[in-house]
Amino acid sequence: MEVTLLGTGAPAGLPRPDCPCAACASALGADARAATAVLVDGTLLLDLTPGAAFAAARSGHSLGGVRQVLLTHPHDGPPVEVPAGTPHPGRVPDGRELALLTGHRVRAVAMDAPGTGYAVTGPSGQRLLYLPPRSAPAGLEEGPAQSYDMVLADVVRRPDALAGLRAVGALGPATDVVAVHLDHDVPPGGELARRLAAAGARAVPDGTTLTVGEFTDVADLAGVPRRTLVLGGARSGKSVEAERRLEAFPDVRYVATGGTRNGDTEWAARVAAHRERRPGSWRTTETCDLVPLLREEGPPLLIDCLSLWLTDAMDAVGAWDDAQWADGGERALRERVRELTEAVRATRRTVVAVSNEVGSGIVPATASGRRYRDELGRLNAAFAGECEHVVLVVAGQALVLRG
Numbered sequence: 001m002e003v004t005l006l007g008t009g010a011p012a013g014l015p016r017p018d019c020p021c022a023a024c025a026s027a028l029g030a031d032a033r034a035a036t037a038v039l040v041d042g043t044l045l046l047d048l049t050p051g052a053a054f055a056a057a058r059s060g061h062s063l064g065g066v067r068q069v070l071l072t073h074p075h076d077g078p079p080v081e082v083p084a085g086t087p088h089p090g091r092v093p094d095g096r097e098l099a100l101l102t103g104h105r106v107r108a109v110a111m112d113a114p115g116t117g118y119a120v121t122g123p124s125g126q127r128l129l130y131l132p133p134r135s136a137p138a139g140l141e142e143g144p145a146q147s148y149d150m151v152l153a154d155v156v157r158r159p160d161a162l163a164g165l166r167a168v169g170a171l172g173p174a175t176d177v178v179a180v181h182l183d184h185d186v187p188p189g190g191e192l193a194r195r196l197a198a199a200g201a202r203a204v205p206d207g208t209t210l211t212v213g214e215f216t217d218v219a220d221l222a223g224v225p226r227r228t229l230v231l232g233g234a235r236s237g238k239s240v241e242a243e244r245r246l247e248a249f250p251d252v253r254y255v256a257t258g259g260t261r262n263g264d265t266e267w268a269a270r271v272a273a274h275r276e277r278r279p280g281s282w283r284t285t286e287t288c289d290l291v292p293l294l295r296e297e298g299p300p301l302l303i304d305c306l307s308l309w310l311t312d313a314m315d316a317v318g319a320w321d322d323a324q325w326a327d328g329g330e331r332a333l334r335e336r337v338r339e340l341t342e343a344v345r346a347t348r349r350t351v352v353a354v355s356n357e358v359g360s361g362i363v364p365a366t367a368s369g370r371r372y373r374d375e376l377g378r379l380n381a382a383f384a385g386e387c388e389h390v391v392l393v394v395a396g397q398a399l400v401l402r403g
Helices: 052-058 159-167 190-198 238-244 265-277 290-295 306-316 322-346 367-384
Strands: 002-007 037-040 044-046 068-070 097-099 105-110 116-121 127-130 150-153 176-179 209-211 227-232 253-256 283-286 301-304 351-356 389-394 397-402
Touching: 002 052, 002 150, 037 052, 044 116, 150 159, 190 397, 227 238, 227 367, 238 301, 238 351, 238 389, 253 290, 290 301, 290 322, 306 322, 306 351, 306 367, 322 367, 351 367
Parallel strands: 044 068, 127 150, 150 176, 227 351, 227 389, 253 283, 253 301, 301 351
Antiparallel strands: 002 037, 002 209, 037 044, 097 105, 105 116, 116 127, 389 397
16 A cells, blocks of 8 residues: 655644744755645545645646545644545544445544544555644544554654553554644754654655555664653753653653752742643653662653752762761662662663753852762763763753753
8 A cells, every 4th residue: 555645744734824933944845844634545635735736746746646535633724625626525423434345444533633543454455644733633542553654743742642552552563653734843854853753653755655565774763762861941841752752652751859848839830840841641650769769660761850860869878978988978878779770771661760960051150069070971971871871951952962
């Protein structure tokens, strides 16, 4: 089954008309995208968009053989002209299946937002799932399911759709996930590719033809690396960056090392803001005992953050007192860091850890402050040495240091 992406952009296209934003200004050449429309084997058209006939011609195809046109979402713009000879577009009621004379079967999938998704099975059994913009399947049930060979979805704005599909087995490691309905939420180019790769997805230019079931780059798009360290300063966006790397995966365990602070309303507000950002399927564990978690089998871990873990470890060894530090405290802290980094090296879980980068700031005025700064620098270096991917977040921008 061949799929030609006549467009891969949001309904308004990319760049948006008359939009002066940086993402639209840089959406040139292959990064310019028409509204998403999908031509399946030259006979089935999913979403009729302005200029579809010209887009098909540019990609070496024709709409002359189209026998069915299906729409997925309400069209808010001007009426779209139906090309001569093309069937009038329609929609299949949720849950109903349409059998085409070409041997394709199309099942309408209910969405959690206005629109209809379509699961297309080709004559040879290949399976394609196409989702409308800003939507995720509704009512997914747990249990064994055959993975789709290809999923076309709004990955940037609805990564939770992928998480839901992964949770029920509908999206597996061999599924080719292609991002469509791309808008100006993320600058095109390297930043877009990095974010999609973290979700196990990719983007292709308009006009690309893909063969469903022949995806060969599984190793490159299998998701996030096994171990990732995200560094950054205060309010740099490092926690958001870390969360973004796992939001397309279900059953993440969020490990909060900060604990609770009785009577500190400002701290409580910070914790609440973090909690509200996280997907509802994630579980939260408040602990600084990271080594047992790293040694266990289980879902991905998001550790936020190593800076607070170090504070707890230094408290435990008496590192703030010069005498205790000299009389075994330093040695005890080195042992704790060694145990942690060895557990990171040996872990079989996916781990994304957050830590503060404080070495570029003001030199602390106290000896204990300087000690903490130095030990955090050593911890970050040791932890990064065990990670396949290391990122530094500055002013909300992720700079890849390794990976």
